Amino acid sequence: MKFVSTRGGVGLVSFEDALFSGYANDGGLFVPENIPQIPVETLTSWKNLSYAEIVEKVVSIFVTEEEIPRKDLKNIISSAFKRFDIDEVIRIASFDDLHIAELWHGPTMAFKDLAMSVVGEMYRYFLEKRRKNVVVIVGTSGDTGSSAIEAVRGKENIDIIVILPHNRISKIQELMMTTVLDDNVHVYAADGFSDDFEITIKNLFNDGKLVKDYNLCSINSINWGRVMVQIAHHIYMYLQVAEPIGKPVDIVIPTGGCGNIASGVLSQTMGVPVKFACVVNNNDIVHRMLRNNDFTVASEVVQTLACSMDIQIPPNIERVMWIYSGKDFQATKEIMQKFDTMGSTSLPKDLHQKMKENIRTAVVTDEEIVQTMKKCWEEHQYIACPHTCAALAYHYGISKYGTRQTTGTKGSDGTLSPSICVSTASICKFPEILAKAEIEWKEEPKRIKDLFHKPAKSIVMHKEEDWEQILREKISFISQARKN
Numbered sequence: 385m386k387f388v389s390t391r392g393g394v395g396l397v398s399f400e401d402a403l404f405s406g407y408a409n410d411g412g413l414f415v416p417e418n419i420p421q422i423p424v425e426t427l428t429s430w431k432n433l434s435y436a437e438i439v440e441k442v443v444s445i446f447v448t449e450e451e452i453p454r455k456d457l458k459n460i461i462s463s464a465f466k467r468f469d470i471d472e473v474i475r476i477a478s479f480d481d482l483h484i485a486e487l488w489h490g491p492t493m494a495f496k497d498l499a500m501s502v503v504g505e506m507y508r509y510f511l512e513k514r515r516k517n518v519v520v521i522v523g524t525s526g527d528t529g530s531s532a533i534e535a536v537r538g539k540e541n542i543d544i545i546v547i548l549p550h551n552r553i554s555k556i557q558e559l560m561m562t563t564v565l566d567d568n569v570h571v572y573a574a575d576g577f578s579d580d581f582e583i584t585i586k587n588l589f590n591d592g593k594l595v596k597d598y599n600l601c602s603i604n605s606i607n608w609g610r611v612m613v614q615i616a617h618h619i620y621m622y623l624q625v626a627e628p629i630g631k632p633v634d635i636v637i638p639t640g641g642c643g644n645i646a647s648g649v650l651s652q653t654m655g656v657p658v659k660f661a662c663v664v665n666n667n668d669i670v671h672r673m674l675r676n677n678d679f680t681v682a683s684e685v686v687q688t689l690a691c692s693m694d695i696q697i698p699p700n701i702e703r704v705m706w707i708y709s710g711k712d713f714q715a716t717k718e719i720m721q722k723f724d725t726m727g728s729t730s731l732p733k734d735l736h737q738k739m740k741e742n743i744r745t746a747v748v749t750d751e752e753i754v755q756t757m758k759k760c761w762e763e764h765q766y767i768a769c770p771h772t773c774a775a776l777a778y779h780y781g782i783s784k785y786g787t788r789q790t791t792g793t794k795g796s797d798g799t800l801s802p803s804i805c806v807s808t809a810s811i812c813k814f815p816e817i818l819a820k821a822e823i824e825w826k827e828e829p830k831r832i833k834d835l836f837h838k839p840a841k842s843i844v845m846h847k848e849e850d851w852e853q854i855l856r857e858k859i860s861f862i863s864q865a866r867k868n
């Protein structure tokens with residue numbers, strides 16, 4: 385299997401090349417040249433597989449034996465999940481018709497760990513083979529940074545530069561990055577939202593010489609490896625609640641940059657009978673695009689309780705668009721180039737209709753998040769993080785513009801299909817919100833408490849500084865130091 389850019393401007397590349405790239409050279413994102421199918425019989429035969437076994441099945445579809453022999457793949461996957469808190473990796477909490485898929489039992493307590501830990505191990509595997517060094521650059525809206533750091537800290541041949549939005553994420557999220565003192569970890573706290581430095585990162589990747597000279601790569605959610613591994617959790621969630629296999633299931637996703645939904649849509653295109661609801665916070669570009677065909681960046685990013693979803697430029701929507709356009713490279717390129725340069729565009733009618741039919745949307749306010757958290761606690765003594773509460777608000781019918789009751793998938797007898805809410809982070813990362821929901825909770829894990837007593841290091845990048853230049857100098861410095 386080879387990979388192409390959504391904008392059609394680069395030739396076929398290998399899995400390894402896609403894995404070690406950020407954006408493709410034409411500004412697009414890597415996607416598989418063909419989207420393979422998983423027949424229902426195969427899905428049925430996977431019903432009792434563990435999550436790790438499903439990851440192995442999915443990766444084996446996209447990565448040839450020649451690139452990663454199966455024995456090595458097994459080792460990569462088992463090393464990846466060693467640091468998870470529970471053997472099953474993902475746990476499903478069920479209360480009557482409410483199913484919550486806890487995707488956050490990894491080292492940084494957020495769903496990013498699922499794919500990041502596999503990608504980190506794949507990086508180690510290929511770099512040991514090739515004997516080369518890379519500089520990984522990651523911009524984060526809160527959780528990706530710490531997950532990436534944990535995936536590569538202390539690994540030989542890799543330096544990682546993480547840029548986080550200073551004072552715009554939870555204290556614990558920030559400490560999870562700044563308290564890692566390994567020599568190969570370099571953290572910058574930028575005075576802006578992740579959308580602001582995503583532009584800086586994109587500019588760096590558009591400089592082909594810089595990318596080549598310093599082996600620059602990214603394990604942001606734009607990375608194909610991460611999107612690929614995330615297909616596995618959609619299949620796993622489906623298999624846990626489908627009755628019987630083959631019938632539809634609704635998956636409700638708290639959404640920001642659209643990495644999770646991009647993987648979900650891939651699983652759907654591969655034949656898994658899933659439909660989606662994307663729930664966003666007041667940064668509602670995905671909702672406006674799908675509802676009203678208004679793909680326009682708002683004048684500013686709003687700070688919300690679901691802070692990891694405080695994003696106005698959702699990079700992975702490009703993959704979703706490419707898939708629903710029937711792999712129309714030209715259309716994808718035109719839409720995205722207009723969006724990149726003007727900050728506003730709309731989709732061709734057919735494409736918009738197709739996306740709207742397949743992905744429902746809802747918007748939640750901070751008040752609705754708090755209300756949902758309270759309700760879930762009172763009814764089930766279950767505490768969900770603010771992002772997860774966005775999905776739960778849709779399930780409960782609390783969210784604005786769309787609830788499960790009004791937009792969920794209905795069978796011919798009018799009953800709703802089973803649905804599963806994606807829980808993307810642990811409440812332990814966001815204890816500040818508990819008082820707002822009037823929840824008294826004392827179970828703070830030791831590893832969270834310890835964060836407040838550890839030494840921390842990071843460099844602040846002020847608004848008026850030239851972030852691109854600062855990062856260029858750092859990249860050059862790191863590479864020089866490696867040579868000496």
Ligand SMILES: Cc1ncc(COP(=O)(O)O)c(C=O)c1O
Nearest residue numbers: 527640641642643644692808809
């Ligand atoms: C806790 C949490 N929930 C939801 C999201 C949104 O995921 P995506 O960007 O894949 O839409 C993120 C992304 O950073 C996250 O960290």
